[in-house]
Amino acid sequence: MDYISIHTMQKKKKNTNKKFNKSNIKTNTELLKEIIRVDHAGEYGATRIYDGQIAIFGKNSKIGNTIKHMADQEQEHIDKFNELILEYRVRPTALLPLWNVAGFALGASTALLGEKAAMACTVAVEKVIGEHYDEQLNLLNDDQKELKKTISKFRDDELEHHDIGIEHDAENAPGYKIMSKIIELGCKTAIAISKKV
């Protein structure tokens, strides 16, 4: 009996702490700005990757059409972060010109290697971005409910893109494993830099 009541009390205390952590603490302003800066940069880079792939395949090919669906969603994402960057008064990353060129080059070069390689690029990029958005959802407190809703919708879109890549045989691209590792590392590095610079 004693054991049960102590156990219940501890449980209650834990729940209260949890509630306190999530709803009563304001998200740190610097963290918030980093989140918006890096997401704006990432979504911009994503539009450029798909631009590069569409430039090679053309919009009217079957694969081009599939990529266009993902590119349209990336356009919605960047439009939203263009709004948020103004609303939250966040300085965009100074490296946008670099992500412009690097994103396009990554998209075009993987497309030149073939459809499976282009899809392998999508799988690698979207895997990193999906995980990145999940991390952010854990970092944001409930004072940022709207932003969390936006990020969680975008995270679902990115995971859909990831799955489209898998469905299109990405894993059978020549050199899939090494290419994935290089692209994943590149994305993680770009994320780390774009938070601060």
Ligand SMILES: [Fe+2]
């Ligand atoms: Fe996106």
Ligand SMILES: [Fe+2]
């Ligand atoms: Fe995406």
